[in-house]
Amino acid sequence: MRPTLVFLHLHCLLFVFVGVCVPIAVGSLPHALPWHVSCPVRCVCQIKPWFSPDSVYHEAPTVDCNDLLLTKLPLPLPPNTHTLHLQSNLLSELDTAVLHGLTNLTDLDLSQNRFSHVRTISQNTSLSSLLSLHMEENHLSHLPEASFSSLTALQELFLSHNNLHVIAPGAFTGLTSLRRLHLNNNRLTTVDPRWFRALPNLEVLMLGGNPVEALPERGFLALKSLRSLVLGGMGLRGLAENALEGLEGLESLSFYDNLLTKVPTQALIKVPGLKFLDLNKNHIKLVETGDFRDMTDLKELGLNNMEELVSIERAALENLPELTKLEITNNPRLSFIHPQAFLRLSRLESLMLNSNSLSALHQHIMLSLPSLQEVSLHSNPLRCDCLFHWAAEDASHTHIEDTQTEKHSPRMVRFIQPLATLCSEPPELRSRRVREVSSREMSASCLPMIPTNSLPSYIEVREGGKLVLHCRALADPQPELYWVMPSGLRLGHAPSQASKGLPIPAPCHSLTASEGFNNTSSFSPGQPQDNTACNPSQHYRLLPEGTLEINKVTQSEAGLYTCVAENALGADTHTVTVGVHGRVKKRKRGNAAKMKEYQFRVDARLEVRDVGQHYAILSWQSGRNLPSTRLSWQAISSNAHTPTYTTRILAGTQSFNLTHLQAETFYRVCLRLGISEGAKRASRRSRESRKSQCVSFRTKDVPEPQPSLLLSPELTSTAVTLLLLALILLLLAGQGGDNEPGEGAGKHNSTILKEVKSPKVLIINHTDGSTAH
Numbered sequence: 182m183r184p185t186l187v188f189l190h191l192h193c194l195l196f197v198f199v200g201v202c203v204p205i206a207v208g209s210l211p212h213a214l215p216w217h218v219s220c221p222v223r224c225v226c227q228i229k230p231w232f233s234p235d236s237v238y239h240e241a242p243t244v245d246c247n248d249l250l251l252t253k254l255p256l257p258l259p260p261n262t263h264t265l266h267l268q269s270n271l272l273s274e275l276d277t278a279v280l281h282g283l284t285n286l287t288d289l290d291l292s293q294n295r296f297s298h299v300r301t302i303s304q305n306t307s308l309s310s311l312l313s314l315h316m317e318e319n320h321l322s323h324l325p326e327a328s329f330s331s332l333t334a335l336q337e338l339f340l341s342h343n344n345l346h347v348i349a350p351g352a353f354t355g356l357t358s359l360r361r362l363h364l365n366n367n368r369l370t371t372v373d374p375r376w377f378r379a380l381p382n383l384e385v386l387m388l389g390g391n392p393v394e395a396l397p398e399r400g401f402l403a404l405k406s407l408r409s410l411v412l413g414g415m416g417l418r419g420l421a422e423n424a425l426e427g428l429e430g431l432e433s434l435s436f437y438d439n440l441l442t443k444v445p446t447q448a449l450i451k452v453p454g455l456k457f458l459d460l461n462k463n464h465i466k467l468v469e470t471g472d473f474r475d476m477t478d479l480k481e482l483g484l485n486n487m488e489e490l491v492s493i494e495r496a497a498l499e500n501l502p503e504l505t506k507l508e509i510t511n512n513p514r515l516s517f518i519h520p521q522a523f524l525r526l527s528r529l530e531s532l533m534l535n536s537n538s539l540s541a542l543h544q545h546i547m548l549s550l551p552s553l554q555e556v557s558l559h560s561n562p563l564r565c566d567c568l569f570h571w572a573a574e575d576a577s578h579t580h581i582e583d584t585q586t587e588k589h590s591p592r593m594v595r596f597i598q599p600l601a602t603l604c605s606e607p608p609e610l611r612s613r614r615v616r617e618v619s620s621r622e623m624s625a626s627c628l629p630m631i632p633t634n635s636l637p638s639y640i641e642v643r644e645g646g647k648l649v650l651h652c653r654a655l656a657d658p659q660p661e662l663y664w665v666m667p668s669g670l671r672l673g674h675a676p677s678q679a680s681k682g683l684p685i686p687a688p689c690h691s692l693t694a695s696e697g698f699n700n701t702s703s704f705s706p707g708q709p710q711d712n713t714a715c716n717p718s719q720h721y722r723l724l725p726e727g728t729l730e731i732n733k734v735t736q737s738e739a740g741l742y743t744c745v746a747e748n749a750l751g752a753d754t755h756t757v758t759v760g761v762h763g764r765v766k767k768r769k770r771g772n773a774a775k776m777k778e779y780q781f782r783v784d785a786r787l788e789v790r791d792v793g794q795h796y797a798i799l800s801w802q803s804g805r806n807l808p809s810t811r812l813s814w815q816a817i818s819s820n821a822h823t824p825t826y827t828t829r830i831l832a833g834t835q836s837f838n839l840t841h842l843q844a845e846t847f848y849r850v851c852l853r854l855g856i857s858e859g860a861k862r863a864s865r866r867s868r869e870s871r872k873s874q875c876v877s878f879r880t881k882d883v884p885e886p887q888p889s890l891l892l893s894p895e896l897t898s899t900a901v902t903l904l905l906l907a908l909i910l911l912l913l914a915g916q917g918g919d920n921e922p923g924e925g926a927g928k929h930n931s932t933i934l935k936e937v938k939s940p941k942v943l944i945i946n947h948t949d950g951s952t953a954h
């Protein structure tokens with residue numbers, strides 16, 4: 182008996198979580214028994230199993246008169262009726278004298294009838310044993326004071342799916358035993374804290390589906406016994422810090438289907454006993470650092486079905502010692518989970534991440550979850566390379582080790598739906614099952630990749646509004662991220678090698694006088710004096726994980742914004758065209774037309790800054806973000822067949838060290854200014870609009886012959902050699918796709934990193950290179 186009860190109880194709690202509580206019939210429950218009484222015509226009288234609100238089993242004399250189009254009570258009702266089902270009839274009032282005789286009536290189901298006044302049921306009757314009253318789906322529009330005061334024993338009251346829009350402050354007076362109250366799916370626009378004063382024993386409250394935009398402050402203070410609160414589908418946009426104050430016993434809380442844009446962290450602090458939290462289907466964009474921290478009792482967390490969620494940031498979930506199940510699924514834009522997003526989740530067993538836009542799950546996440554038993558990753562565009570090494574067929578035994586506790590015991594993490602967990606990148610592994618790819622087939626390191634669905638290619642903001650652009654990238658080694666503004670200004674966190682030692686043209690003059698930003702720590706080096714000079718306010722903000730925020734956008738800030746993610750292997754970029762429309766003017770034009778407005782034909786002064794025997798440093802200034810600029814160079818000699826080398830220039834870069842040049846040779850170098858990727862798609866004539874600038878120089882004389890490209894003695898590092906091999910192969914492969922005469926490799930010593938759109942080619946040939954090596 183006992184285990185059954187526990188089971189039922191649990192199910193009830195879990196179902197409350199999603200908004201329904203149904204006693205689950207398990208295994209060998211007794212069936213209905215015949216009950217020999219004079220039963221009303223067409224009704225069925227039986228002894229049936231019945232569970233009290235606290236899940237105690239009864240054999241209940243039951244009269245079932247559902248679906249009979251009744252307009253009045255059927256007679257005769259057996260005097261010891263315990264449960265009376267009158268669901269789906271046409272009742273609008275009851276003969277209370279008849280009910281009065283039913284002294285043992287415990288459960289009365291009047292749902293789906295035509296009651297418009299609750300007094301017609303409760304007045305003049307004293308149903309002192311009634312525990313459950315079902316009045317869902319009637320026509321109730323208001324509850325006057327003391328509506329149910331004669332039902333002194335009532336424990337459950339179901340009023341959902343009516344038209345309630347007025348509830349008197351004392352409507353529930355007298356219901357001191359009430360444990361469960363369903364008011365969901367009515368037309369309430371406010372929640373009145375006075376309703377709850379009469380309900381000191383209430384444990385479950387369903388308020389969802391009412392058009393309440395804001396909860397009152399301290400609204401639930403009286404509900405000291407509340408365990409479950411369902412606030413789904415209400416239109417809540419935010420939560421006051423003290424909205425949940427006083428809910429000391431609350432264990433389960435659902436905000437399903439609201440308009441929350443952030444995790445209501447401050448409000449959640451007030452419910453320290455919370456075990457189940459459902460934030461599904463909200464408008465949360467980021468789960469930020471500290472959003473879920475120190476919630477010591479939390480067992481299950483749901484962050485599903487969020488159209489706008491793009492990123493789970495570092496330490497978003499921290500110190501949740503009881504968390505066993507985490508669901509972050511069906512978020513079509515979620516492409517980034519920080520490698521350190523989950524900290525100190527010592528009991529997490531089940532991690533559900535299917536049906537997102539994740540390209541990988543960083544190995545660090547697996548290592549940081551010592552109790553993890555199962556993970557679900559299917560229906561994601563998984564990239565089977567370095568970041569996913571831990572998932573390879575032969576890797577799981579050896580690589581997932583508990584490094585922190587120095588227990589080097591291998592752990593097996595089960596994949597949920599392994600047959601549907603497929604690689605989508607690189608192409609030669611596409612559609613292979615992740616668990617069947619061996620780690621030899623996956624490359625060991627990888628280029629950054631910015632997932633395209635985290636950033637649109639065109640965004641329009643209102644003048645004076647806030648521009649927020651989220652850029653994230655995963656790679657190994659971990660990439661550095663920076664933004665290039667329309668002015669060419671580069672915003673990054675750390676000093677970048679790319680600009681080391683080379684002056685960045687002062688960008689500030691191209692910002693309007695009142696703008697700029699004053700945070701030197703978020704500005705790449707170069708000319709600190711300029712930063713401070715033109716940064717009087719916190720106008721720009723670059724958040725640690727790569728989100729760019731601009732407050733009070735002006736029209737002069739429209740243009741091309743490029744996010745660059747780079748690591749030692751290369752870089753990926755993504756350009757967003759930002760339109761800023763005035764407060765008054767509303768123009769209706771296609772995005773392509775709008776994008777064209779932000780194409781600029783600009784000149785850049787290409788200069789040779791320094792020439793050595795084997796290198797030359799070129800620089801240019803444009804005062805504009807030019808996202809697809811190319812540099813090409815060619816030795817000018819009597820031999821007509823010298824190849825032309827071309828390299829793409831990363832956005833925000835304004836100098837380049839051409840290396841591996843021949844000494845004593847004339848070179849001609851051309852810079853071709855780019856346009857945005859979006860504009861390229863928008864206009865077929867884009868190539869014509871490119872402009873080139875060229876300079877010539879001669880490398881210095883040298884006495885001895887110089888080493889050839891690949892056998893260069895200073896390239897002792899294997900990594901550098903491999904990189905070179907890979908780049909050369911890549912560039913050779915790229916031949917013919919472009920109408921360049923020929924493409925070759927410049928040498929890239931992280932001085933300038935190459936923009937490589939499609940990392941997979943590099944990866945294949947990198948692997949080949951290493952085996953051949």
Ligand SMILES: *[C@@H]1O[C@H](CO)[C@@H](O)[C@H](O)[C@H]1NC(C)=O
Pocket residue numbers: 260261262284285
């Ligand atoms: C109500 O139930 C009690 C206990 O089960 C029983 O003794 C009593 O006869 C019942 N009352 C009626 C009217 O049947």
Ligand SMILES: *[C@@H]1O[C@H](CO)[C@@H](O)[C@H](O)[C@H]1NC(C)=O
Pocket residue numbers: 277300301304305
């Ligand atoms: C309840 O009883 C009062 C008198 O005691 C009577 O006036 C009223 O009509 C009754 N209401 C119902 C719904 O029977």
Ligand SMILES: *[C@@H]1O[C@H](CO)[C@@H](O)[C@H](O)[C@H]1NC(C)=O
Pocket residue numbers: 699700701702703
């Ligand atoms: C710059 O930003 C960092 C981090 O956001 C902050 O710690 C620092 O105080 C800021 N500096 C200035 C000058 O505002």
Ligand SMILES: *[C@@H]1O[C@H](CO)[C@@H](O)[C@H](O)[C@H]1NC(C)=O
Pocket residue numbers: 699700713716717718719
């Ligand atoms: C940054 O701005 C704050 C206030 O906006 C100002 O107090 C501070 O001096 C500024 N810092 C620099 C380095 O300009």
Ligand SMILES: *[C@@H]1O[C@H](CO)[C@@H](O)[C@H](O)[C@H]1NC(C)=O
Pocket residue numbers: 682795796798838839840841930932
């Ligand atoms: C450019 O590259 C050459 C050859 O690798 C190197 O000697 C020189 O120092 C570099 N110059 C700068 C400014 O990085």
Ligand SMILES: *[C@@H]1O[C@H](CO)[C@@H](O)[C@H](O)[C@H]1NC(C)=O
Pocket residue numbers: 930931932
């Ligand atoms: C090339 O890179 C290595 C390490 O990445 C660095 O030690 C070296 O100084 C770099 N050389 C040049 C010429 O920049």
Ligand SMILES: *[C@@H]1O[C@H](CO)[C@@H](O)[C@H](O)[C@H]1NC(C)=O
Pocket residue numbers: 910911913914915942945946949
């Ligand atoms: C990479 O290497 C493979 C195997 O050697 C070769 O077939 C392929 O053409 C190479 N790809 C490129 C882009 O060079």
